Amino acid sequence: MLKKIVGLMLAVIGGFAVAGIALHRHEPINALWIVTAAVCVYLLGYRVYAAWIATRVLRVDPTRATPAERLNNGRDFMPTHRAIVFGHHFAAIAGPGPLVGPTLAAQFGYLPGTLWILVGAVFGGCVQDMTILLLSTRRDGRSLGQMARDELGPLGGVAALIGTLLIMVILSAVLGLVIVNVMKHSPWATATVLATIPAAIIVGVYLRVWRPGRVLEGTVLGVVLVLLALLGGGWLDHQPQLRGLFDYSALTLSGIIIAYGFFAAILPVWLLLAPRDYLSTFLKLGTIVLLAVAIVITHPQIKMPAITPFVDGTGPLFGGKVFPFVFITIACGAISGFHALIASGTSPKLISNETDVRLVGYGSMALESFVAIMALIAATLLDPGVFFAINTGAGVVGATPEAAVHTISGWGFPVTVEQMQALAASMGEQTLFARTGGAPSLAVGMASIFGSTFGQGLLALWYHFAIMFEAVFLLATLDAGTRVGRFMVQDVLGRAWEPLGRTSWYPSVLLSSAVIVTAWGYFLYIGVIDPNGGVNILWPLFGISNQMLAAIALSIATAIIIKGARPRYALVTLLPLAWLALVTTTAAWQKITSPDVRIGLFAAANDLAAKLAAGTLPPERAAVAPQLIFNQRLDAWLALLFTTILWLVILDMARICVRRLRGQSVPASSEVPYRESQLKLLAQAAP
Amino acid sequence: MNAPALRMHHGAAAVTQCARRGWAWLRHLSGDDAYERYRAHQLKRHPGCRLMERRAFFEEEQRRKWSGVSRCC
Numbered sequence: 001m002l003k004k005i006v007g008l009m010l011a012v013i014g015g016f017a018v019a020g021i022a023l024h025r026h027e028p029i030n031a032l033w034i035v036t037a038a039v040c041v042y043l044l045g046y047r048v049y050a051a052w053i054a055t056r057v058l059r060v061d062p063t064r065a066t067p068a069e070r071l072n073n074g075r076d077f078m079p080t081h082r083a084i085v086f087g088h089h090f091a092a093i094a095g096p097g098p099l100v101g102p103t104l105a106a107q108f109g110y111l112p113g114t115l116w117i118l119v120g121a122v123f124g125g126c127v128q129d130m131t132i133l134l135l136s137t138r139r140d141g142r143s144l145g146q147m148a149r150d151e152l153g154p155l156g157g158v159a160a161l162i163g164t165l166l167i168m169v170i171l172s173a174v175l176g177l178v179i180v181n182v183m184k185h186s187p188w189a190t191a192t193v194l195a196t197i198p199a200a201i202i203v204g205v206y207l208r209v210w211r212p213g214r215v216l217e218g219t220v221l222g223v224v225l226v227l228l229a230l231l232g233g234g235w236l237d238h239q240p241q242l243r244g245l246f247d248y249s250a251l252t253l254s255g256i257i258i259a260y261g262f263f264a265a266i267l268p269v270w271l272l273l274a275p276r277d278y279l280s281t282f283l284k285l286g287t288i289v290l291l292a293v294a295i296v297i298t299h300p301q302i303k304m305p306a307i308t309p310f311v312d313g314t315g316p317l318f319g320g321k322v323f324p325f326v327f328i329t330i331a332c333g334a335i336s337g338f339h340a341l342i343a344s345g346t347s348p349k350l351i352s353n354e355t356d357v358r359l360v361g362y363g364s365m366a367l368e369s370f371v372a373i374m375a376l377i378a379a380t381l382l383d384p385g386v387f388f389a390i391n392t393g394a395g396v397v398g399a400t401p402e403a404a405v406h407t408i409s410g411w412g413f414p415v416t417v418e419q420m421q422a423l424a425a426s427m428g429e430q431t432l433f434a435r436t437g438g439a440p441s442l443a444v445g446m447a448s449i450f451g452s453t454f455g456q457g458l459l460a461l462w463y464h465f466a467i468m469f470e471a472v473f474l475l476a477t478l479d480a481g482t483r484v485g486r487f488m489v490q491d492v493l494g495r496a497w498e499p500l501g502r503t504s505w506y507p508s509v510l511l512s513s514a515v516i517v518t519a520w521g522y523f524l525y526i527g528v529i530d531p532n533g534g535v536n537i538l539w540p541l542f543g544i545s546n547q548m549l550a551a552i553a554l555s556i557a558t559a560i561i562i563k564g565a566r567p568r569y570a571l572v573t574l575l576p577l578a579w580l581a582l583v584t585t586t587a588a589w590q591k592i593t594s595p596d597v598r599i600g601l602f603a604a605a606n607d608l609a610a611k612l613a614a615g616t617l618p619p620e621r622a623a624v625a626p627q628l629i630f631n632q633r634l635d636a637w638l639a640l641l642f643t644t645i646l647w648l649v650i651l652d653m654a655r656i657c658v659r660r661l662r663g664q665s666v667p668a669s670s671e672v673p674y675r676e677s678q679l680k681l682l683a684q685a686a687p
Numbered sequence: 688m689n690a691p692a693l694r695m696h697h698g699a700a701a702v703t704q705c706a707r708r709g710w711a712w713l714r715h716l717s718g719d720d721a722y723e724r725y726r727a728h729q730l731k732r733h734p735g736c737r738l739m740e741r742r743a744f745f746e747e748e749q750r751r752k753w754s755g756v757s758r759c760c
Contacts, residue, residue, distance in 0.1 A: 074728025075721075076751060087716045097760035143755075164756075171760050213745035216719040269753040270746060277758065278717075332760050341756040480758035487754060503754070546760065 007047055014040025021114060021306075028301040031377045034114055035295060038373045042366040045122035050362040053127060057561065057569040058134050060354040065677040067140045068352055077141075079352035079679055082359050089347045090364040091281045093129070093339045094288070095477045096439075096470065097332025097546075098372035100178060103438035104539060105329040106379040106387065107315040109307040112326045113376050120327070120334025121369035124576035128550060129339045130361030131557045131573060136344035137351050138671045144344045144553060150670035151559050152652050159645045160552050161488070164341065166638070167545040168485040169516070171338075172261070173523030174538040175474045175481075178437035180253045180528060181535075182471055186429055187246035188237040188464050190253070193471040194246070195229035196279070197260070203275035215278060222279040230468055234461060237428060254528045257478075258521040264479040265486050265513040273479045280476035287469045291374050291446060294453040304380035304387065309412070316392040316411075317436075318536040319598030320590060324583040328543035333372025335576065337549025339365065352679060378445030379438075385415025386423060386432075390441040393533030394434045404433055428460030436533035439470045485516035526631040529624045537601075540591065541635055547584045548646045551577055555653035562657045563666055570657075581650060588643040592636050601636035605629045721748060 017037030021029065054060045071077040080088075105113040136142055142150070145164070149157030183190040203222040211217055236242050248256070264272050308315075311322040318325065332338070343361060351357065379387060388408045389397075397404040401417045408415050424432045427444060435441070443466035450462040487503060489512040494501015500508045527534025554577035561570040594600030597607045605628075611617050612625045660666050714720040722741045729738050739747070 072728070072732075074725045074732070075748065078724070078728070081715075084712070084715050092757055093759045095758065095760045175760075208742070208746070212742040213722050214719065215717045215721075216714060219717065269749050273753055274749045336760065338759045342759055345755050346752075346757060477758050477760060480753070480756075483753060484756050542760075 010040050010043050030299055032299040041118045050358050054358045057572050062355050065675045066137055066351050068350055069679055077349045080350040082356035085350045085360045089360050092342045094368050096474045099375045100438040101330040102372045102376035103379040103442050104317050105326050107310050107317045108322050109305050110302055110380040111306040112322050116326055117334050117369055117372045125335035126362040126365040128553055129343050129365040130357050132340045132553050133343040133361035134357045137348040141348040144340050147556050151556055155652050159649045163549050165488045168481045169519045170542045170545050172478050172481045172520035174542050175478045176257045176524040177527040177534050178439050179471055179474050180250050181435050181437040182439050182467055183253050184250040187243040188233040189467045190246040191236050192229050192233035192468045196226055196472055199225035200272055200276040204271045208270045219278045219282050250528045254524050261482050262517045265482045266509055277476050280473040283469050284473050294449045298449055298452045300381040302380045304384050316396045324586040327583040328540050328587045331543045331546040333369050335550050337546050337553055340553035378442050382445055385413040389415050389420055390432050390435050393436050395531030426459045427463040437535045443467045486512045489515050544588055544642050547580050548642045551580045551646050552649050555649050559653045559656045562660050588639040591639045601632045605632035
């Protein structure tokens, strides 16, 4: 009874809040409305929809032994309390994606992004994560690629492999680009971010040599070191003779990042990657909690309009209409195919009871989606003029501050040079113009929230804290992505010549690391020399690849549910799949065929080629034009490849569905047979 | 002990208990107690088998963790 009353109250409050957001026009709205609506929507989704899917569609069985119990080895397979698995799973899925995507999508206004984050998560992302988690749990924690091979056939397996490898490349490039834009000509940010590398190495040595495995001690040491690096960076910024040592151009920084990525991939994990991850996880969780508390305390007004004129496709951050591009730009936070790799990796080996998948799968994704909502709030509470001045590349608004503010004010979002200078000075930076990529404007938003909660005088410190927090876990994801990419390259090369597949043979390690770093380093380099900022091309490509991976995961889930006893329940995964197929295909189609040079990649390449041939380009642009032309054509072919893979997998899945409905033979389910659980429910799993 | 002192005693015990549980959760969540868990498991399930040392165990755990996809975008 009490549960029903609580549920009803949630529905009423949530309904009011959502209606409030959607109907509120022409006057500023408070961020608390958005927070309230989001929390109610997640709780309702969790209590009603997730519960229904778990019991009726997936038919989770509390009496069934999970792999953690059957294969318990005291290490990776181990029955673990669901709160702990939730923590591990959330720490693994929460990356920089939900911070960057919503910030970029804020060019459409706060409404399209908010609605897609909420609806996409509740009906798409959370469902995908929970379903894949359960399906993998029932298959001894098998990976997405293995499940694709088992349940769809060899084509699905190859598609998943290529998709994962390409997404690693695009993701690493775009993250590298975001970091470069954070650090360019900012000695404070550069010094702090670079200092996190020796900090991580000290922690690594501590955990290996002095106190093996004392993770908490190491983490505390690392966090202290990183905070010292933050203060040290601020001190260094005020030393005229020292600050020049850390003042780099974007091009130099991209070289540093590429070299760093290579070393991170070939060094042993204990030295750099693992300790950096402890720091990043700690900072990530701490900052998310801090941000949530600060937003509730300050409850800022949202200054961005609900919908901007840029929904028509003329937006300065990236070209394209609100449909389909808001659904591509915000992947993580609404639905992210990458999560399916995590949900079919470590987490299913820890689940002690099948009923836990609702909290671990659906719950973690709802929380991740909430992080995306907070990022959207942090971006939209800035003056829109300031937001566009930070996030728009010089190629769009002009290279000088005067030209930029003139263009942006002309769009109806007034901003002045003095305002930008005062803001930059208060954040401890020389300029904030054209810091594309989303991270700097998010840091400004976070700094103003933290500043008004915990002391206005520390704005510059908060700004660089936010920058360091973003950079640390952008780099952590870059390291991990490069390493996984290296293993995948070795896996492929090993098929051609066996010794190349040995993960500990040094020549092979060097070769495969060089291959993967060159691949993403190329896209990073092109992004840096692109006068429009590069993110405008790379981020949509990343969105398309991530949604393609989600479509592969949802196809596997659909095929498995269709093969089961109640095929009609496959609609639960089929509907989000249909939506993703629609938006991804439309977006890719427009990226390939649109005659608008701000959207169509071939159109842009041809336009640039014509200008180059006519000699109308300024010399510095003419110098890089051939590389940009080549890259735009390459990106168009990549978009085509992603869409082709997407449709091949969907058709493969459709073939299985048709055969099943006609009563013909289909690949047998790879589910592990039922065995009764001997665990007293959860009792032994608590620490 | 008189009544208020007894209450204080109980209160302190409850706080200690709470802190101890919180600490255990934190260690579990961060993986700080992974070796103890492994040790307990081996001694219970495979009493005769060779037990890895803390350092070797930790190294192998890290290698295993970072051989697959363990961090997302």
